[in-house]
Amino acid sequence: MASSRAVPNLVFRRLRGQRSPGEFAALVRRAAREIGEQVACDARYVGRVEAGEIRCPNYAYERVFLHMFPGSTLTDLGFAAREAVRGRRARQADGGSNTQSTTYSNEESDVLRRAFMTSGTATVATASLGLCALPVPERLRAVMPSQRIGESEVGAVEEAVRRIRLLDDRHGADRLYKWAAHPLRSAYALLDSGTAARGSTAARLAAGAGELAISVGWLAHDSGRLEDARSHYAEALATSRVANDPALEAHAFCNTSFLARDGGRYREAVRAAQAGQQAAGRLGSALLLALLSLREAGGWAGLGDRADCEQALSRAHALFDRGTSDADPEWMSFFGEPELQALEAQCWSALGDWPRAARHGYRATTLQKPHFARNLALYRAQLALDLARANDTPVEAAAAAGQVLDVLDEVQSSRIRAMLADTARLLLPRRRTPGVADFLDRHGDTARGA
Incomplete structure (x- = not known):
């Protein structure tokens, strides 16, 4: 039977030495940057490790810690082996104890029970998302330790990615994020179980888990949970490197x-986009390179570097004009002319050329298909904000923002709400302008009821 208390990681505590938890966390973040990783390490995380609450770090932290202490293994650093924490052996050794020392394993087991597998078909998500949760604990216990994970399990992870993206397109992130974390944890529990088949099935499972991490990261990003998003993206990046x-x-x-x-x-932002272009150069997708060039342009615009921004935008347009190909990733279904125009609008907005930004933003709104409800609302919110910033088109700004208010019950996005709040603030001095007061009143009512 496991102890009733978590076992402190005294090795890790000794490695911290005389530094405070905050100072040590800063060293961890610096080490992460040295190897191109991103971890949201803070004093609280260090404290959890030292208290034994984190028995084994995720892949991103593992790479960072092994970089900081060359030649060491996780066990050398006081952690439990990954397979011991996440596999069946840990659950057996812990005897099903509901103690602090077994919380991590028990949480993952609970997620698996809620999220996966029935009659040979794995289904991921929750009923609240409209995705059936089919808990069959005996099936789970039978499959995880003794059988190789096969087509049905991998297909479930891939289907979870597709469904989350579809629901995000329709409804935005705020309603989805807290539920989408469940299939993500289940996917990584499968990946870490060590029972995946070799070859293409194992590669698909790793890719699916990584894509799911990115999808959940995006939900965190769009709902204003930026540090959570950073952690999810780092997990996906670590997975990509482990899986090559x-x-x-x-x-x-x-x-x-x-x-x-x-x-x-x-x-x-610039460095990450450039690194992405290096990786994408091997894939043969001009559209992917176009999107990454737009990401780079956005970084240059934020830095106020108009010349490099324009160069990246020109490259993006040239790549986009090559059209689609079989090499284009499935997740890029959102990327067409409307998104191109919207991302260029963001660049001009960052550079302070708001009339030019508004012209591109208007094109994005007129070209976007209605079923991309969340993106259409985002484009209109950005357009309204740029029109308000231009300060000579308050009526048009209020009209565009009013269209976004019309769909806020359907589309839940903290990003969009923040844009509307900024637009309202900029339009407040123009309240007497016909059409502006109506938007300001409606926005005030919406904000109070949120």
Whole structure:
């Protein structure tokens, strides 16, 4: 029977030495940057490790810790072996104890029970998302330790990715994020179980888990949970490197660049986009390279570097004009002319050329298909904000923002709400202008009811 208390990681505590937890966390983040990883390490995380609450770090932290202490293994650093924490052996050794020392394994087992497998078909998600949860514990216990994970399990992970993306297109991130974490944890529990088949099935499972991490990271990103998003993207990037998967690596860098730009880390946005282009160069997708060039342009725009921004935009247009190909990733279904125009609008907005930004933003709104409800609302919110910033088109700004208010019950996005709040603030001095007061009143009612 396991102890009733978590076992402190005294080795890790000795490695910290005289540094405070915050100072040591800063060293971890610095080491991560040295190897191109991103971890959201803080004093609380260090404390959890030392207290034994984190028995085994995720892949991103593992790479960082092994970089910081060359020649060491996880067990040398006081952690439990990954397979001991996440596999069946840990559950057996812990005797089903509901103690602190077994919380991590028990949480993953609970996720698996809720999320996976029935009658040979694995289904991922939750009923609240409209995705059936089919808990069959005996089936789980039978499959995980003794059988190789096969087509049905891998297919479930891939289907979870598709469904989350579809629901995000329709509804935005705020309603989805807290539920989408469940299939993500289940996918990584499968990946870490060590029972996956070799070859293409194992590669698909790794790719699926990584893509799911990116999808959940995007939900975190769009709902304003930037540090959570950073962690999910780092997990996907680590998975891509373990699996030697350049497509997943390019996608992870693409989203990391976008997140860095939104977080005001513009040089990081440029570097991540350039790293993504290096990975994508082996894939043969001109559209993927076009999107990564747009991400780079966004970083340059944030830095105020108009020349490099224009160069990246020109490259993006040239690549986009090559058209689609069989090499284009499935996740890029959202990327067409409307997204191209919207991302260029963001660049001009960052550079302070708001009339030009509004012209591109208007094109994005007129070209976007209605079933991309979340993206259409985002384009209109960006257009409204740029029109308000231009300060000579308040009526048009209020009209565009009013269209976004019309769909806020359907589309839940903290990013969009923040844009509307900024638009309202800019339009407030123009309240007496016909059409503006109506938007301001409606926005006030919406904000109070949120």
